[in-house]
Amino acid sequence: MEDIKTLLAKMTLEEKASLCCGGGFWNTRELPHLGIPALTLTDGPHGVRKQSGAADHLGLNESDKTTCFPTAAGMAASWNRELLYKVGAAIGEECQAEDVQIVLGPGANIKRSPLCGRNFEYFSEDPYLSAQLAAKHIQGAQSQGVGASLKHFAANNQETRRFNIDVVIDERTLREIYLASFEGAVVDAQPWTVMCAYNKINGEFCSQNRKLLTEILREEWGFAGFVVSDWFAVSERDKGLAAGLDLEMPTSAGIGKEAIVSAVKSGGLSEAALDKAVERILSVISKAVDGKKASAACDKAAHHALAREAARESMVLLKNEGGVLPLAKKGGIAVIGPFAKTPRFQGAGSSHINATRVDIPYDELEKAAEGAALMYAEGYALNGEADAALLEEAKKIAASADVCVIFAGLPDKDDSEGKDRVSLRLPENQNALIAEIAKVHKSVAVVLMNGSAVETPWAGDVKGILEAYLGGQAMAGALAEILFGDCNPSGKLAETFPQTLHDTPCFINFPGDSKRVEYREGLFVGYRYYDKTGVKPLFPFGHGLSYTTFEYSDLRLDKSEMMDTEELRVSLTVKNTGKRAGKEIVQLYVRYPAASVIRPVKELKGFEKVDLAPGEEKQVEFTLGKRAFAFYDTDINGWRVESGDFEILIGKSSAETVLSALVHVTSTTTVKKRYTLDSTIADIRDEPAAAQLVQTLSGSLGAGQELGLDLDALFSSIKIRSLVAMSQFKSGGKGAVTIEQLNGLIAAMNG
Numbered sequence: 001m002e003d004i005k006t007l008l009a010k011m012t013l014e015e016k017a018s019l020c021c022g023g024g025f026w027n028t029r030e031l032p033h034l035g036i037p038a039l040t041l042t043d044g045p046h047g048v049r050k051q052s053g054a055a056d057h058l059g060l061n062e063s064d065k066t067t068c069f070p071t072a073a074g075m076a077a078s079w080n081r082e083l084l085y086k087v088g089a090a091i092g093e094e095c096q097a098e099d100v101q102i103v104l105g106p107g108a109n110i111k112r113s114p115l116c117g118r119n120f121e122y123f124s125e126d127p128y129l130s131a132q133l134a135a136k137h138i139q140g141a142q143s144q145g146v147g148a149s150l151k152h153f154a155a156n157n158q159e160t161r162r163f164n165i166d167v168v169i170d171e172r173t174l175r176e177i178y179l180a181s182f183e184g185a186v187v188d189a190q191p192w193t194v195m196c197a198y199n200k201i202n203g204e205f206c207s208q209n210r211k212l213l214t215e216i217l218r219e220e221w222g223f224a225g226f227v228v229s230d231w232f233a234v235s236e237r238d239k240g241l242a243a244g245l246d247l248e249m250p251t252s253a254g255i256g257k258e259a260i261v262s263a264v265k266s267g268g269l270s271e272a273a274l275d276k277a278v279e280r281i282l283s284v285i286s287k288a289v290d291g292k293k294a295s296a297a298c299d300k301a302a303h304h305a306l307a308r309e310a311a312r313e314s315m316v317l318l319k320n321e322g323g324v325l326p327l328a329k330k331g332g333i334a335v336i337g338p339f340a341k342t343p344r345f346q347g348a349g350s351s352h353i354n355a356t357r358v359d360i361p362y363d364e365l366e367k368a369a370e371g372a373a374l375m376y377a378e379g380y381a382l383n384g385e386a387d388a389a390l391l392e393e394a395k396k397i398a399a400s401a402d403v404c405v406i407f408a409g410l411p412d413k414d415d416s417e418g419k420d421r422v423s424l425r426l427p428e429n430q431n432a433l434i435a436e437i438a439k440v441h442k443s444v445a446v447v448l449m450n451g452s453a454v455e456t457p458w459a460g461d462v463k464g465i466l467e468a469y470l471g472g473q474a475m476a477g478a479l480a481e482i483l484f485g486d487c488n489p490s491g492k493l494a495e496t497f498p499q500t501l502h503d504t505p506c507f508i509n510f511p512g513d514s515k516r517v518e519y520r521e522g523l524f525v526g527y528r529y530y531d532k533t534g535v536k537p538l539f540p541f542g543h544g545l546s547y548t549t550f551e552y553s554d555l556r557l558d559k560s561e562m563m564d565t566e567e568l569r570v571s572l573t574v575k576n577t578g579k580r581a582g583k584e585i586v587q588l589y590v591r592y593p594a595a596s597v598i599r600p601v602k603e604l605k606g607f608e609k610v611d612l613a614p615g616e617e618k619q620v621e622f623t624l625g626k627r628a629f630a631f632y633d634t635d636i637n638g639w640r641v642e643s644g645d646f647e648i649l650i651g652k653s654s655a656e657t658v659l660s661a662l663v664h665v666t667s668t669t670t671v672k673k674r675y676t677l678d679s680t681i682a683d684i685r686d687e688p689a690a691a692q693l694v695q696t697l698s699g700s701l702g703a704g705q706e707l708g709l710d711l712d713a714l715f716s717s718i719k720i721r722s723l724v725a726m727s728q729f730k731s732g733g734k735g736a737v738t739i740e741q742l743n744g745l746i747a748a749m750n751g
């Protein structure tokens with residue numbers, strides 16, 4: 001391809017406009033006489049959905065056979081950056097083999113409610129974890145010479161009315177939670193493209209949102225790629241372009257192009273803005289041309305093995321009373337539930353992969369069982385209807401087994417793009433089956449297959465619960481390894497499992513009304529809410545068990561005092577104190593109890609996964625910079641640290657912090673207070689210039705204690721302008737404060 005500036009100079013207005021609008025369903029416009037090839041973009045995020053035949057954005061028509069890796073919900077439970085990179089790289093290789101230049105993923109939207117139908121495609125309720133994992137996925141994919149598309153930017157946290165819902169959100173929450181999840185990924189990994197979301201934020205469609213697409217994404221975060229619309233997200237193409245939306249997808253049959261051309265001709269849109277968009281698109285096309293690997297092929301068997309490795313780390317052992325797991329490789333095992341034979345391993349919608357092969361849990365269990373005898377019962381009907389005969393048969397088989405493993409989960413339609421769930425419950429026939437089997441057998445373990453948190457009313461009645469998520473095409477083998485203890489589970493929850501839907505932070509404001517959804521829970525998403533309110537979740541964020549045990553000790557900070565411009569190094573020792581090799585996810589949270597603004601009790605700012613042989617110990621290290629201590633200050637439109645003592649907490653989960661240490665951080669941002677006549681006594685009390693006045697006036701307020709009044713509190717909240725009248729009244733005019741004196745004082749305090 002020719003140099004971008006040269007190409008741009010040769011292009012007509014129409015050609016430039018046409019490059020900014022899709023050429024087809026999955027490709028950009030090709031301009032052969034200029035030597036500009038088309039880019040092919042396909043879904044994402046956990047595999048490549050290349051449709052060689054009929055195209056659609058809802059996962060309806062068949063796509064080429066590619067590897068289906070675990071969905072993001074499971075991948076996130078691995079907390080394993082390196083694994084995310086490897087899977088991203090494998091997806092990148094498959095893109096090369098399929099002649100795809102941009103893969104549409106990963107998704108970094110925050111799990112605001114467990115009801116969101118697309119939660120299986122997203123990583124976490126926590127922005128730090130989500131951003132870290134998204135960055136690795138992007139780096140992996142892009143290491144193969146193809147681009148990723150980080151989506152859906154931003155605040156696309158529900159499927160209900162996803163095309164036009166207006167997300168009403170305050171700036172701090174937007175910055176600290178919803179944007180932070182994208183910010184880290186953009187800054188660390190520079191995705192070639194970012195996909196804007198369908199919804200509006202505070203009244204403006206994301207596709208036409210200049211603040212989002214230009215001021216924040218490019219000017220603040222330094223994003224250098226192009227912004228692509230979500231499929232059919234564009235309303236007014238010219239306004240979108242002016243806001244920073246470079247590419248409209250898919251084709252809009254000439255409408256978008258016309259809108260751009262006539263806006264430029266009428267002066268409504270500057271040609272310079274169009275040129276910038278074209279340059280950004282051309283520079284990605286040029287990277288794709290350079291990155292193209294001729295006759296690339298990929299090793300599908302190796303990718304299946306990688307999908308299995310990923311699935312192993314994506315499963316979370318939620319409960320294991322009396323060591324019901326791992327299963328012994330002897331005796332009788334009742335395997336109950338149709339998901340053992342027709343597993344759920346991915347969700348529905350645009351992310352749907354036509355897998356190269358799908359392993360079956362029951363078959364894999366049989367292969368791994370050695371001396372154990374498996375017995376199967378269906379137990380419940382997949383259509384959700386109660387079926388007494390199936391239940392009876394399962395009870396009979398359970399009675400003759402040493403241990404029962406029940407496969408349960410959500411139906412396909414509940415992990416689906418385009419639709420949110422209305423309840424967190426499993427189908428009632430599954431709940432009934434589990435409760436009934438638990439009544440007749442003391443050793444019951446439940447394997448869950450779902451893309452987002454579910455209620456488990458029977459959690460107290462069963463001994464074991466293994467969350468297998470939607471673990472991709474090779475999930476079954478990994479599951480058998482974990483159930484039989486050939487592999488030690490090492491996943492931890494990247495989302496809270498609540499006791500009930502009513503306990504969730506946005507219960508009252510999800511999914512909003514016919515026009516808008518208000519994020520009234522603010523910063524208190526996920527564990528930030530449970531921490532603050534003391535509401536006990538079923539399983540907390542960060543929770544996950546192992547077949548071995550770990551001990552944490554020797555927490556050290558490399559300094560006890562620092563400026564917010566410095567870095568803090570934190571280290572500790574983790575030891576495997578059990579008899580099996582295992583991996584532990586160490587979590588670092590920062591807490592600042594003395595904040596002058598409302599802040600979460602603690603926030604995740606670091607994590608590491610360590611692999612330990614029995615008896616082995618390793619040092620784990622973290623480095624914390626300014627952002628680990630800061631909040632987004634809307635008064636200065638920036639991140640600010642308040643000076644004070646911060647606690648560094650090391651946790652096995654968000655609910656179990658085991659070590660802590662203090663560091664004093666000194667802020668380098670001075671925020672000048674501005675006083676007015678409407679400031680209160682409390683506001684000015686600590687100002688030296690006001691000391692005399694405050695002392696005289698508070699001294700003159702003598703009586704009242706006997707009435708049970710807290711005079712100090714009453715006095716402190718008075719606006720200083722009232723002092724003029726009040727002092728007249730008190731002193732009968734003698735020595736009263738004048739408005740001139742107060743204005744003088746304010747001027748002195750404001751410097």
Ligand code: BGC
Nearest residue numbers: 043056057058104230231350
């Ligand atoms: C989805 C995107 C997807 C696109 C193309 C849209 O409906 O929201 O995530 O990448 O379709 O299939």
